[in-house]
Amino acid sequence: METCINLNDLNKWFGSFQVLDSINLSISTAEKVVICGPSGSGKSTLIRCVNALEPFQSGSVNVCGISVEKNGRNATDIQRRVGMVFQQFNLFPHLSVLKNCTLAPCRVLGLSDDEAGAKAMHYLERVRIPEQASKYPADLSGGQQQRVAIARALTMEPELMLFDEPTSALDPEVVTEVLDTMVDLAETGMTMICVTHEMGFAKQVADRVVFMDEGKIIEIATPEKFFSEPTHERTQFFLSRVLG
């Protein structure tokens, strides 16, 4: 299968603290990968290196056939091809839901307002909130906001999607609506990397689960294998805590 992302001996330091330690990971097109691990293990930093939001010091990151430069000089080339959803939604509060979705397609891809609007409505329907298009983000619930954030990323028609703990800031009762949207998206064949603590989602959707600790990848396995017979002690301890 075609390779979508290739990380080769990736290292990153914040000052003298090493956040990513010789990461090697290859992800194929249409593959769904869930990254889990304790906080501070480097999961978020890892996916932020994939879309060039974070610079790195050594190794190589190859995304959609483009090699990400360490200093981030070609960052926008990568970012227009990679969608990202954040823990805190980060919707633009001064723009309507529709405008949140159309701004980047208009400015970055050069679409007209009508083209971008039609595309945005298509994706807002996909995440099941077309009726909220003219509202401002502050008038929406957390779950709705996060679904708008997914639609906003999709309107750029990215080749892959990154999710950085998309449900961690949500009230428990709206977590499912966001996860359902992500499951729907997974079924369309989108390449996805999700940093999440939602182990149910991982079991249902993931092709592979990556477990990280202290900046290293400790274990990579299929969900069946990962949850039933994790090889490493560290993984077993983590799962005993998470699954309770």
Next chain:
Amino acid sequence: MIDLRFYEIWREQIFVEKLINGIGTSILLMILGGIIGFIFGLALATARGSKIRFLRIPSATFIESVRNTPLIVQLFFVCFGLPMIFEYRWPFFASALLALCLNFSAYYAEIIRAGFDNVEYGQSEAARALGLGKNDILAYIVLPQALAKVYPSLVSQFVFLFLTTGIISEVGVEDLTWAGRYIADRNFRDFEVFIVLTIAYALLSVMFRGVLTATGQLVFPWYREK
């Protein structure tokens, strides 16, 4: 008991004309000064927050020079000093307007900069993640939010600056304060004249504040007080 004779102001038609002209001049100066000063201020704030030293240092120097010197000194410098150095002649109104614009811009710049600093980092990060370039992020994401956040401060500053404009009567601009002096010098009713001036300034301030606040609600309908 003090004997107040307000009719001494209305009695002469020329006094009333000077007052009305004065009010008009004050309003015109403030609107022009406010708008031009705001645009300069925006440019200064952007330059001061820039990574390019060639932009950052001159703008910071200008802002601090203005904020740490008296307006009257700046006024004399712009109205008399600059024309001597560069050998040009402008009407006093134009020179005074320039002085006010420069003065306002420095105060606005600092308020706008505070707005820039208060836009959450996640906003520009999300914009970057969508592939937007630096200029688009500034224009479409950071600037509108920064202005909304500091808009009440900008309005207060505008009204405060309006109250300082009386100083331009020192260089012969026939504003409201100048009209008051003109009348008092002729009818010797200083107390009554300055009561009228006080009321006029207060009403104009309230009017400016009201119009600007209503404008803010039109321009930033999405803004919610945290």
